[in-house]
Amino acid sequence: AFVRVCSGRFTRDLPVIHTRTGKTYRLSNSHTIFGRDREIVSEAFAGDVLGLVGYSDFAVGDTLSSDPSVVYDEIPRFAPECFAHFHNPNPAKYKPFAKGLEQMLREGVVRRVQLRDAADSKSTLLSAVGSLQFEVAQYRMLSEYGVESRLEPAVWTLARWIGPKTPAGAVEAAGLPMKCARARDEAGLEMILFATEWSLQYFCEKHPDIELLRLPPVRS
Known part of the structure; x- marks a missing residue:
């Protein structure tokens, strides 16, 4: 995960509260990234961007703070206008497919929608503001997780x-x-x-x- 220091001073091993879940974390695996180089960060200030390793619970727009009363507004959302069923054409690649899709959802590249009468469906219904989001998800699934995917456009707009x-x-x-x-x-x-x-x-x-x-x- 990448985070921006919005105010105050960051120090390595700083205990913070993840305001969305109420959990406390100690930010020990902090780095800066320049190309392929990674350097450990011990101190950072407002405006600096850090890379954090091993914090899968963090989502885009979350607030981390030593003061639990500090919560930044969420990133604005827009109503989806594109819907598609996302298929895995290769069942043998189930695990990397599921892992990649979960990462796309966590980052907000696309969003999942659960139809009320389709609990047993073998595909996942995804929503997006524009079709380009689906293309990005498919490209990243292939380039980062090595899995093909198939989109089946849905009727809803x-x-x-x-x-x-x-x-x-x-x-x-x-x-x-x-x-x-x-x-x-x-x-x-x-x-x-x-x-x-x-x-x-x-x-x-x-x-x-x-x-x-x-x-x-x-x-x-």
């Missing part, structure tokens, strides 16, 4: 999250337009996938009591 103002049971009682689907994002938040702008507008007109959000609702 819009996603909306279920807002907290939605009455209990309202979504279950509502009928979805054709080629629409209920799903959950990586955080387990409910969402509806729509094939067209028309189907979204139609659903909103028929079910004004269901709150649909362009971005995930903020959990209190």
